[in-house]
Amino acid sequence: MAITRKPAKAASAVASEAADAADAFISGAPDADADAPPAPRRVRKGRKVQITLTITEPLLQRVDELAEQLGQSRAAVINLAVVQMLERGLRLGGGE
Template sequence: MVITKPKTKSTDATDTFISGAPDSGNQAKGVRKGNKRQISLTITPALLDRVDELAAELGQSRAAIINMAIYRAVEHGLIKE
């Protein structure tokens, strides 16, 4: 009779499990919502009112307007006036 070592479990699954722990330090900030991450944003009431007005004019949500503004700033840069 031959004695064999038991097969070792995949370390990939173990590493994935451990890196998914809240205290692993590898977590991205924000709550995952599908393909996006939810974040917290602090904005002045006056600016928020302007964002809401623009959203209403364009028939978009507040989040869509904020996403579009961030996308444009990242892709095209910020322009000084």
């Protein structure tokens, strides 16, 4: 039995396989889907999601005063206000 060389592949087939391997490698990268918007990062606390809210100091004082009057937490008062706004609508300009 004679020893023979492995037949050489055509140059175009080798280039095609290399391109396919490169595409597979690149598409497997963590940032490969850069066009898609990043998923929002969420911190879960039970059934709730933690958010960051920025408000003015005077508004925060009013919220804290109301929370104390109602015997509720600041977060509970803010949640209540959001629920009421969503259920009853939002009036802008203070008009009745």
